[in-house]
Amino acid sequence: MGAPSEIRYCNLPQMPERSFDMPVGPLRMEAILMMAKKWVNGTKLKFSFFEGDSFFTPATDSNGNQTKLFWEGSAEEKEAVRNAFRTWKDLGIGLEFEETGDHLEALIRIGFAKGEGSWSYVGRDAWEIPKGERTMNFGWDIVDDQDTVLHEIGHAMGFPHEHQNPKAGIVWDEDAVYSALAGPPNYWSRDKTFHNIIRKISPDEVQGSSWDPNSIMHYPFGANMILSPEKYKTGLSPEAGLSNRDITWVKQFYPKMDKRTFTRLKAFHSEIISIDAGNQANMEFIPEESRYYTIRTFGDMDTVMVLSEVRNDENVYLSGDDDSGEDRNSVIREKLFKGKKYLINIRLFYKASAGDTCIMVY
CATH class of the missing domain: 2.60.120.380 (Jelly Rolls)
Structure with a gap:
C-alpha cells in the first residue's frame, strides 16, 4: 500500500446504517450485524472488468476542462486482480470466484479509474448497486501492489477495516490525521477521513475478540498519527500479505464445503x-x-x-x-x-x- 509517507488509502463508499423496525436485543443485534454483510457460503462471486471507452467517470482537470476517467484497466492490472482472487481461493475456502465477460451477470464489477481512489463495497452491499455501476475500483497502478488488491477483495467478501476495530484501543491525533489525509496523494475531506479512519465501527461488526495490526484489512500509518498504543507513535506498518488471523477468520466464515x-x-x-x-x-x-x-x-x-x-x-x-x-x-x-x-x-x-x-x- 506504499510507504507511510506516501500512503494511498482505500476509500469505502458510505452506505446507510442498518436499522430495525422492531426492538432487537443486544445479543441478537450483535449476531445480525456481524453476519449481515457476509455471503452465504458456497456463493459463486462472479467478477468482471469494464472494457472500452463507453465506461468512465466525468471529471474536471486542474485547468477546469471536462475530462473522463476511464474504467478500463491494462492487461497487467487485470492479471494482478486475478492473482489476488486466486490467493484468497487457494486458502481452501467455500466461496467461489469466476471471471465473466458480462458485467450484467457479475456481482463484483471492477474498474480502474485513476485518481478516484481504490475502494469496494462490503460484501452483500454489492446487491444494492445497479448492474451498470462498479462495485470495486482501483485508483492507482496496482501491478506491484498486491496488498491493495487483496484488501479490496477482502471488503468484497464482507470484511471491514481492521484499524476501525474499537477493540484496538487506538487513540488518534485527529488533527494530524485530518491534515495528512487532506494533502497528497489522497486529498480527502474531513468527512471522508472520519468515515474511513477516525470512526470506530460497531463492536458488533468486529471479527473476533482482539485487534490484528497485521491484518490485510488494516491501513499503515505514518509517525505522529497515533497517540496510543505507545509503540505505534512512530508509525504502524502491517506485514505484507494475509496475516494468520486473516486466514483463520476467512476459513471460519467460509469453510471449504463438502x-x-x-x-x-x-x-x-x-x-x-x-x-x-x-x-x-x-x-x-x-x-x-x-x-x-x-x-x-x-x-x-x-x-x-x-x-x-x-x-x-x-x-x-x-x-x-x-x-x-x-x-x-x-x-x-x-x-x-x-x-x-x-x-x-x-x-x-x-x-x-x-x-x-x-x-x-x-
Missing part, C-alpha cells in the same frame, strides 16, 4: 436445522413434480436463505430471503421443475433458544 454432508430434503417433511449461530446448513432438493413450491424456516431465529439451481455443475442463484431483525421466518416461493437439482443454503445469524428450528418444502 457436498457429501448436504441434507436431502423431501416435500412435506420437516428437517431440523441443528447448527450454531454463524454456521450454515446446506440442503438439496429434487422435485418429483413441476409446480410452485414454498420453502420456509420455522422457529425463533434469524437467517438468510438462498435458493440455487444446479446447472452443469454450477449453482445458479434463483431467489433469497433475509428475515434478520424481523418478526417472521425466511420464506421463498418459486416454480421448481421435476428432476432438476436445487440447493438451499441457510446461514444462521441468531437462535433465541435451544429449541428445535427446522425447514420444510411444500
Whole structure:
C-alpha cells in the first residue's frame, strides 16, 4: 500500500446504517450485524472488468476542462486482480470466484479509474448497486501492489477495516490525521477521513475478540498519527500479505464445503436445522413434480436463505430471503421443475433458544 509517507488509502463508499423496525436485543443485534454483510457460503462471486471507452467517470482537470476517467484497466492490472482472487481461493475456502465477460451477470464489477481512489463495497452491499455501476475500483497502478488488491477483495467478501476495530484501543491525533489525509496523494475531506479512519465501527461488526495490526484489512500509518498504543507513535506498518488471523477468520466464515454432508430434503417433511449461530446448513432438493413450491424456516431465529439451481455443475442463484431483525421466518416461493437439482443454503445469524428450528418444502 506504499510507504507511510506516501500512503494511498482505500476509500469505502458510505452506505446507510442498518436499522430495525422492531426492538432487537443486544445479543441478537450483535449476531445480525456481524453476519449481515457476509455471503452465504458456497456463493459463486462472479467478477468482471469494464472494457472500452463507453465506461468512465466525468471529471474536471486542474485547468477546469471536462475530462473522463476511464474504467478500463491494462492487461497487467487485470492479471494482478486475478492473482489476488486466486490467493484468497487457494486458502481452501467455500466461496467461489469466476471471471465473466458480462458485467450484467457479475456481482463484483471492477474498474480502474485513476485518481478516484481504490475502494469496494462490503460484501452483500454489492446487491444494492445497479448492474451498470462498479462495485470495486482501483485508483492507482496496482501491478506491484498486491496488498491493495487483496484488501479490496477482502471488503468484497464482507470484511471491514481492521484499524476501525474499537477493540484496538487506538487513540488518534485527529488533527494530524485530518491534515495528512487532506494533502497528497489522497486529498480527502474531513468527512471522508472520519468515515474511513477516525470512526470506530460497531463492536458488533468486529471479527473476533482482539485487534490484528497485521491484518490485510488494516491501513499503515505514518509517525505522529497515533497517540496510543505507545509503540505505534512512530508509525504502524502491517506485514505484507494475509496475516494468520486473516486466514483463520476467512476459513471460519467460509469453510471449504463438502457436498457429501448436504441434507436431502423431501416435500412435506420437516428437517431440523441443528447448527450454531454463524454456521450454515446446506440442503438439496429434487422435485418429483413441476409446480410452485414454498420453502420456509420455522422457529425463533434469524437467517438468510438462498435458493440455487444446479446447472452443469454450477449453482445458479434463483431467489433469497433475509428475515434478520424481523418478526417472521425466511420464506421463498418459486416454480421448481421435476428432476432438476436445487440447493438451499441457510446461514444462521441468531437462535433465541435451544429449541428445535427446522425447514420444510411444500
